[in-house]
Each structure stands twice: as structure tokens, then as C-alpha cells.
Amino acid sequence: xxxxxxxxxxxxxxxxxxxxxxxxxxxxxxxxxxxxxxxxxxxxxxxxxxxxxxxxxxxxxxxxxxxxxxxxxxxxxxxxxxxxxxxxxxxxxxxxxxxxxxxxxxxxxxxxxxxxxxxxxxxxxxxxxxxxxxxxxxxxxxxxxxxxxxxxxxxxxxxxxxxxxxxxxxxxxxxxxxxxxxxxxxxxxxxxxxxxxxxxxxxxxxxxxxxxxxxxxxxxxxxxxxxxxxxxxxxxxxxxxxxxxxxxxxxxxxxxxxxxxxxxxxxxxxxxxxxxxxxxxxxxxxxxxxxxxxxxxxxxxxxxxxxx
Amino acid sequence: xxxxxxxxxxxxxxxxxxxxxxxxxxxxxxxxxxxxxxxxxxxxxxxxxxxxxxxxxxxxxxxxxxxxxxxxxxxxxxxxxxxxxxxxxxxxxxxxxxxxxxxxxxxxxxxxxxxxxxxxxxxxxxxxxxxxxxxxxxxxxxxxxxxxxxxxxxxxxxxxxxxxxxxxxxxxxxxxxxxxxxxxxxxxxxxxxxxxxxxxxxxxxxxxxxxxxxxxxxxxxxxxxxxxxxxxxxxxxxxxxxxxxxxxxxxxxxxxxxxxxxxxxxxxxxxxxxxxxxxxxxxxxxxxxxxxxxxxxxxxxxxxxxxx
Numbered sequence: 232x233x234x235x236x237x238x239x240x241x242x243x244x245x246x247x248x249x250x251x252x253x254x255x256x257x258x259x260x261x262x263x264x265x266x267x268x269x270x271x272x273x274x275x276x277x278x279x280x281x282x283x284x285x286x287x288x289x290x291x292x293x294x295x296x297x298x299x300x301x302x303x304x305x306x307x308x309x310x311x312x313x314x315x316x317x318x319x320x321x322x323x324x325x326x327x328x329x330x331x332x333x334x335x336x337x338x339x340x341x342x343x344x345x346x347x348x349x350x351x352x353x354x355x356x357x358x359x360x361x362x363x364x365x366x367x368x369x370x371x372x373x374x375x376x377x378x379x380x381x382x383x384x385x386x387x388x389x390x391x392x393x394x395x396x397x398x399x400x401x402x403x404x405x406x407x408x409x410x411x412x413x414x415x416x417x418x419x420x421x422x423x424x425x426x427x428x429x430x431x432x433x434x435x436x437x438x439x440x441x442x443x444x445x446x447x448x449x450x451x452x453x454x455x456x457x458x459x460x461x462x463x464x465x466x467x468x469x470x471x472x473x474x475x476x477x478x479x480x481x482x483x484x485x486x487x488x489x490x491x492x493x494x495x496x497x498x499x500x501x502x503x504x505x506x507x508x509x510x511x512x513x514x515x516x517x518x519x520x521x522x523x524x525x526x527x528x529x530x531x532x533x534x535x536x537x538x539x
Numbered sequence: 540x541x542x543x544x545x546x547x548x549x550x551x552x553x554x555x556x557x558x559x560x561x562x563x564x565x566x567x568x569x570x571x572x573x574x575x576x577x578x579x580x581x582x583x584x585x586x587x588x589x590x591x592x593x594x595x596x597x598x599x600x601x602x603x604x605x606x607x608x609x610x611x612x613x614x615x616x617x618x619x620x621x622x623x624x625x626x627x628x629x630x631x632x633x634x635x636x637x638x639x640x641x642x643x644x645x646x647x648x649x650x651x652x653x654x655x656x657x658x659x660x661x662x663x664x665x666x667x668x669x670x671x672x673x674x675x676x677x678x679x680x681x682x683x684x685x686x687x688x689x690x691x692x693x694x695x696x697x698x699x700x701x702x703x704x705x706x707x708x709x710x711x712x713x714x715x716x717x718x719x720x721x722x723x724x725x726x727x728x729x730x731x732x733x734x735x736x737x738x739x740x741x742x743x744x745x746x747x748x749x750x751x752x753x754x755x756x757x758x759x760x761x762x763x764x765x766x767x768x769x770x771x772x773x774x775x776x777x778x779x780x781x782x783x784x785x786x787x788x789x790x791x792x793x794x795x796x797x798x799x800x801x802x803x804x805x806x807x808x809x810x811x812x813x814x815x816x817x818x819x820x821x822x823x824x825x826x827x828x829x830x831x832x833x834x835x836x837x838x839x840x841x842x843x844x845x846x847x
Contacts, residue, residue, distance in 0.1 A: 275708050332662075354643045368676045372690075383690045387680050394670060395586045406662050
């Protein structure tokens with residue numbers, strides 16, 4: 232991770248200590264998740280150990296960080312956004328646990344550690360994913376609610392992003408696309424749902440926790456959408472350019488599984504240009520925040536430049 | 540199904556047309572579920588076909604019926620309880636889809652039809668379960684909310700019943716108990732979580748949708764708990780006494796999988812007495828409703844006497 236990201240973008244007028252931001256927010260999110268989840272010894276211990284194994288496997292907490300940064304951009308108190316940041320991370324983790332199952336991507340490693348089902352067995356891995364998904368809604372429901380955004384709005388926002396028209400739709404299309412020739416447009420459909428939807432939801436929930444205006448919510452939506460797509464394009468690029476060791480998961484897996492990726496469809500150079508353009512569009516979306524969205528901008532730049 | 544159940548219980552002063560009640564409520568619930576769920580043709584069609592396949596596989600809609608009956612017992616409008624009744628049925632269905640997976644109970648048949656993964660494959664079955672679970676929270680969030688019970692209360696109620704301390708805890712304990720000698724007390728722990736928790740949640744949510752009093756909620760909790768336990772004891776009995784054809788699923792499966800059941804631990808006769816006693820306790824719990832809980836009482840009696 233770069234110590235301090237200095238951006239040329241107009242959205243970033245001054246250097247921003249992103250490493251410091253990520254370190255403090257990751258610590259706060261980890262602490263909150265630890266508080267929200269039943270202890271590893273709570274009966275039946277197996278399920279709580281399995282849930283915690285994947286939830287505390289060293290995830291970079293990108294979605295929670297985006298959620299908290301969005302709250303700050305809207306002038307909110309990040310502490311109010313914390314349950315929503317944790318809820319989104321639970322959803323993200325559940326989706327990884329289920330995606331790694333033999334019936335899906337059949338992955339043995341994730342973040343350099345054995346996947347959930349390799350440690351706890353398939354049955355428990357299915358249940359641990361189920362439990363994390365359920366826990367996400369419980370945690371989100373524990374938020375305080377806001378004048379413009381009620382508990383109902385929050386739960387619907389989360390449910391729609393995680394549901395069969397977004398996150399799960401992306402996973403289904405991804406599964407069904409394996410071994411087939413698909414177009415750049417179809418690939419975008421998958422990426423929008425598989426990755427962009429939950430990233431977008433993360434920043435929107437952050438804004439909602441600051442009781443943001445409609446103008447702010449629209450700006451965050453555009454930002455989250457573009458950052459989410461860029462994130463997945465970079466993921467595709469890293470899959471073909473990095474080693475498994477560096478990624479902590481099996482590199483080259485997409486090519487091997489005959490999965491459509493940006494580099495496979497439009498080439499590596501053009502993929503890089505697409506990711507850069509999407510990130511630029513994300514910066515542009517931040518204009519209404521007039522310099523108050525430094526953390527969001529720094530995160531977008533970091534996600535573009537990352538090498539893991 | 541018995542046309543009309545005539546009970547000797549004091550909670551049932553007059554014959555109650557349970558068949559009529561179940562038929563109209565099942566129709567209402569099916570219609571509402573059809574409205575809440577994306578159409579089978581909505582992209583990606585596979586997931587919506589898979590969700591609907593299991594959701595409309597001929598389930599008896601016991602939990603929704605209990606939810607609506609509880610609303611009526613508390614003087615509420617059943618229409619207000621409908622989203623909650625549907626949410627509970629989505630949770631129940633998701634749990635069956637995942638329980639039937641090869642990594643769990645490995646069942647080929649359910650309600651006389653091939654299980655979800657036998658039709659759609661394991662990957663889609665995992666995702667269909669995930670989508671039904673997510674949909675449940677979305678549907679529940681669409682309820683109107685009540686003075687005593689906010690959307691927050693409703694989501695927490697549902698999340699806790701479905702979570703790692705209840706429904707999922709029961710499934711984990713069930714998985715871990717296979718092939719081991721367990722005590723009647725441990726079996727009760729499993730049954731309380733695997734079955735009773737969601738049944739109890741169904742009647743509680745029904746009461747909440749009628750803005751019930753604390754006294755009513757306490758009565759419904761006791762009723763739901765006892766009916767839920769009786770339900771599972773009867774399930775265990777039917778597994779050893781009925782044919783697969785009649786049950787629409789593989790009979791004798793529990794014995795074969797060396798799963799602990801009431802008949803295996805305390806014998807068939809004592810199991811029947813336990814189920815009857817639990818149902819009697821459920822009747823007793825209904826006293827505060829002074830004859831207004833006829834549908835609930837008839838359902839409890841029906842669940843005790845059922846042969847499928």
C-alpha cells in the first residue's frame with residue numbers, strides 16, 4: 232500500500248494520509264465487527280469460529296472504508312455509519328465464502344489462507360455464509376435511522392444490492408458465462424452486478440448515515456458505480472499480471488476457468504485505460520463535495536493503482 | 540387434510556373450518572409471494588426460476604398461516620401481516636434448499652419433487668437459497684411498521700430467529716450430531732433452534748403486525764415455542780412411520796443418517812405423548828385471547844394430528 236497517495240486530480244487539493252486513514256478505519260471496523268458477532272466460543276462454536284475465520288482473514292476493508300469516507304464527505308459522524316460499514320463487510324465476506332465453494336469457483340486459497348470450506352468442510356461453509364448474510368441485516372438494523380433515511384430505506388438498500396437483481400445476479404451470470412464467448416457489454420453487466428452494486432451501496436449507505444441530500448446521494452451513486460467498475464477491471468488485470476503469492480489467491484484462475492475478463496476481451500492496455508477513465512469519472516462525480524471528499528478521492532486513486 | 544377439525548380443547552369452543560382457512564390463506568400468501576418475487580423471466584432467469592421452483596413446490600404454508608392466525612387473534616388485519624408471513628416462508632424455503640444440498644442432508648426429493656440442486660445444479664441452488672434469504676429481509680422491510688413495533692424491531696426479530704444462535708445453530712448441531720449418541724436434552728436443543736425458533740417468530744411477527752400488547756406477545760411466544768417443538772417431534776415420528784411416497788421426501792432418512800430423533804431416543808409411544816403434551820401447553824398459552832385464537836388453536840391441533 233502506498234504510504235501517502237498524492238493525486239493530480241482536482242478533487243484532491245492536498246496530500247491525504249490514506250495509509251493512516253485505512254489503518255484507523257480498519258481497526259475501528261474490526262473492533263465493531265468483533266462486538267457485533269457472537270464470540271468464537273458461543274455455542275455452537277463451530278459456526279462462530281467459521282464466520283470469524285473468514286471475516287477476520289485479513290480483508291482490506293475497502294467497502295467499510297468507502298462507507299465511512301462517504302459519511303465524512305457528507306459532513307456526518309463516521310461512528311453513525313459504523314454498523315452499515317460492518318453490514319456491508321459481512322455481505323462481502325459471505326459472498327466470498329459461497330463463491331469459493333467447490334460448486335462455484337472451487338478455490339482453495341483466499342487472502343493467502345485456506346478457504347472456509349477447506350478448513351470447516353462444505354456444509355459448515357454454506358451455513359457460515361448464510362449466517363454472515365443474516366448477521367448483515369441484523370447489524371444494519373441496529374443503526375440509528377435518520378430523518379431522510381429510515382431503517383426501512385437502509386434495509387431495502389442493502390437487500391437490493393445483495394439480492395437476485397444485483398450481487399447474486401452477477402454471480403449467476405458469471406457462472407453461466409464460463410466457457411462461453413461473451414461481449415464487452417455482457418462482461419460489463421456482470422461486473423456492474425458482481426462488484427459495482429455492493430461498492431455503490433457502501434458509499435450510498437455512508438451518505439445516508441450522514442442524512443445526505445438527494446444531490447449528494449446522486450453524486451455518491453455515480454462515484455460508487457464508477458469506482459466499483461474500475462475495481463473489477465483492475466481485479467481482472469491483476470489476475471493475469473500478478474503471481475498467486477502476491478494476490479493471496481490463485482492467479483490466472485479466470486483464464487483457466489475460461490471466464491471472461493477485460494484483458495481477455497479488450498486487451499491489457501485498453502483495460503488499463505478503461506480503469507483510469509472510470510476512476511476519472513469517479514473523481515468528477517465528487518465535484519459537488521467541493522474538496523470535502525478527500526478520503527473518497529484518495530481511495531479511488533488507491534484502488535486504481537493497487538497491485539494486490 | 541381433515542376437512543374440519545373439531546377439538547376437545549377449551550380453547551376451541553366451536554368447530555373451525557381449518558381447511559377453508561388454510562385454502563384461502565395459502566392462496567393469499569402465494570399471490571403475495573408471486574408479487575414480491577421478480578418474474579421467472581427477469582434476467583438472470585435461472586436464479587428466479589430456481590427461487591420460484593422451491594418457493595412454489597407445494598409447501599403447506601404452515602408458518603405464514605400461523606403468522607396470519609396470530610394477527611387475527613390479536614385483532615389485527617391479516618393483510619398487514621402478509622409481508623411478514625411471506626418473509627418467514629422465504630426463510631423457511633431457503634433453509635430447505637440449503638439443507639438438501641449434498642454437503643448437508645444430500646436429499647434428492649422434497650415435497651415429491653426433485654430438490655433444487657438436482658434440477659438447477661449445486662451452484663445455482665446455493666445462490667437460490669442466498670437470494671431467498673436476502674429477499675426475506677427485503678419483503679419484511681416492506682411492511683408498514685407499527686407504533687409498538689418498528690421496522691427495526693421486525694428485522695431484528697427475523698434476523699435473530701434465522702441467525703447463528705437459532706435456525707442456523709440448529710442445523711449446525713444437527714450436522715454435528717450425526718452418528719453420535721446424543722441425549723434427549725441435546726435433541727431438544729436442536730429442535731428448539733431448527734424448528735421452534737422460526738415457528739415462534741412467525742406467530743410473534745403476526746402479533747406484532749397487529750400492534751399486540753406485551754401480554755399477547757408473551758402468550759404467542761409460549762404458543763409458538765410449544766407448537767414448534769411438537770411439530771418437530773411429529774416430523775421425527777412421521778419419518779419412521781410413513782412411506783417416502785406419502786411424505787414426498789425420503790422416509791427413514793434420519794435413522795439411516797444416524798440422526799438423533801425423538802422415537803430413537805425415547806421410543807414411539809413416549810414421543811407421541813410428548814407431542815400431545817406440548818400441544819396442550821400451546822392451547823393453554825392461548826388463554827389470554829379468550830376464544831379469539833380459534834385459528835391458532837385449530838392449526839396446533841392439525842399439526843399434531845397430521846400424517847404428512
